[in-house]
Each structure stands twice: as structure tokens, then as C-alpha cells.
Amino acid sequence: ARLPAAAAKGPGGAPPPKALRAERDDASPLAASKQRKKHNEEERIFDPLFALTCASFAAFVRDEGVALVAAQLDRCFPPRQGSKSENLATEENLASSSLSAFKRRAQEACLFLVSSYARAKSDSIAAMLRRTTNSTDWFGMKEPRDVREIADATLEEIQKVDAEAAAFLSTAVQSEGKEKETVSLEQTSVSRGRHHYVPSHATRSEVTASVVRFSLRAFAETLCATRRFSRGGFRQVELDVAFLTPKLVAFGGSVSGKDAECVDDLLKQCVAAAAARCLDPAPLDPAIVARILDAKQSRGGG
Numbered sequence: 470a471r472l473p474a475a476a477a478k479g480p481g482g483a484p485p486p487k488a489l490r491a492e493r494d495d496a497s498p499l500a501a502s503k504q505r506k507k508h509n510e511e512e513r514i515f516d517p518l519f520a521l522t523c524a525s526f527a528a529f530v531r532d533e534g535v536a537l538v539a540a541q542l543d544r545c546f547p548p549r550q551g552s553k554s555e556n557l558a559t560e561e562n563l564a565s566s567s568l569s570a571f572k573r574r575a576q577e578a579c580l581f582l583v584s585s586y587a588r589a590k591s592d593s594i595a596a597m598l599r600r601t602t603n604s605t606d607w608f609g610m611k612e613p614r615d616v617r618e619i620a621d622a623t624l625e626e627i628q629k630v631d632a633e634a635a636a637f638l639s640t641a642v643q644s645e646g647k648e649k650e651t652v653s654l655e656q657t658s659v660s661r662g663r664h665h666y667v668p669s670h671a672t673r674s675e676v677t678a679s680v681v682r683f684s685l686r687a688f689a690e691t692l693c694a695t696r697r698f699s700r701g702g703f704r705q706v707e708l709d710v711a712f713l714t715p716k717l718v719a720f721g722g723s724v725s726g727k728d729a730e731c732v733d734d735l736l737k738q739c740v741a742a743a744a745a746r747c748l749d750p751a752p753l754d755p756a757i758v759a760r761i762l763d764a765k766q767s768r769g770g771g
Contacts, residue, residue: 517589521637524582524671528638531575535568576671583638584667587679590630594623594680595687602691607702607743613753616765620709623684624716630680631720634673674723678732681720685735692742704753706743710736711758712765 601619668675692706714736721732744750 517586520582520586524579525637527575527579531572535571539568579671583671583676587668587676591680591683594626594684598688599691607695608697608699610699610702610705612701613705613708616712617709620712627681631677634676638673678721678724678728681717681732689738689742692739698743698747700749700751703743703747703750707740707753710740712762
């Protein structure tokens, strides 16, 4: 009982030597578990749909809100009668620059919120792909007979992202078609270091394409971390990619031809990563791939 008291006070009230200091309670395994639990709870608090809702509101402020507020202010505080024309011109210029600044800030907020939504959805899909890929015995896998369920789940999640973006960002899509004053994400702090995997504009197609690119990049990196593939394992990856290719490339093509090429290149990287780690990377016959995919489509699976 005296040892902790002696360790708490050094000679003359000085701090105790480092060797006599008791370890802090928050460094224990139980405290570390509590810290992880608290961090997970904080992550669950963030709702991607809430960010998308706020992005839709920011788009409304940019397109209509600023103009409506300015019109109401003009009604409540009309220009003073009898003022000089030079003063009126100066006030109009200041008002115009202020409105442009407000619209620019609203656009930046919209892009930031849309990027937060896309990042949350991308991380969720990427974690699902990593978990399934790491738990699969690729070296002991036999010849594939059907597309894996993870391919269906990935496609369903991306289609859900596309539907949510279409529901919340319809205003942003229409407004960007009307106004050319769209601020690129490269001008904001969101794009630093990873602008290729975040939306460059607050539109439905950009959000979906960015989620597709990030998810495929994570899948390719996870396949590169896998040690060995049997011929059956390699062919399974090839079959899954063949199932995803037309649908995911279409999501990229809705933005531009370059985005479609980028998605197609990422899909090829997934197949190449499995082939590089296989001793006999003999591809499946195209007729067999077509027959399996046709049978899957006839069952209503894609």
C-alpha cells in the first residue's frame, strides 16, 4: 500500500522517476476496447443520407436561395431615393460580388457534402470486398460454375448509391445544366491527394462513378495482397469481373468516355492481379462465360 504512495511523490515533492510511475488506466486492454467502441459509435452516428440531404439543400441555396433572399432584402431595404448614380453603381457592384461569393460558398459546401457521402459509401463497399476476398481460399478453389454472391451484393450497393444520388441530387443536376459557374473540386481542400476518387461535380453520375472507381481500386489492391491463386480461383475472378464489366462501365460512361475507360482499366487490373499470382492463368472460354452469364440472367440475377 505504501509503494503506490511512494511512487506518486518523489523526493521533495518532485515527479517520480519514470521507472516507478504506474501505467495509466487508459492504456489497459479494456480501456483500448472502450476507445474502439467509442470510435465505432461515432462512426455510426454519421449518416451518409444526411450528408446527401444537406448537399441537396446547399444546391438549392446556390441555385435559388441566394436570389430569393436578395430579392426579399431589396423589398425590405430599397435603394435610397435621391442618391447619386455613382453610389448606386457601387452598391450594385458590391451586391453582385456578395451574391457570387455566397453562391460559391454554397457550391463548395455542396461538393464537400457530396464527397463525404461518396467516401462513406465507397469505404463500406470496399470493406465488404476486402473482407470477402481475404476470407476466400483462392488456392483451393475449383472451376467456377456461377458468379459469386459478393458480385451481386457489390452491384446492388452501387445501384442503391445511384438511386439515392438521383433522388437527392436532381436539383443539382438541373442547375449545373443551366449555369456554367460550377466550381471544380480541385479548387477545394477535399481533393487533396485523392481527387480521382471523389466527385468533381455535385451530380448523380459523378457520385456513382466515383464510388465505382474507389471500390474497384480497393478490390484490385486486395487481390494484389493475395499470395496465390489456383486456376479455378483465377477463373472465378475473371467470371466475376465479366459479370460486373458492362454494368460498371455504363456507370462510368454516364460521366464521360474517359471515366468509362478508367473503370474498364480498373476491372482489367483486377483480372491481371489474379493472373500474376496464378501458376496456370488459362482464361475461361468466352462461350462458357456467356453461357454462365446467360443462365444467371435467365434466373433473374443481373
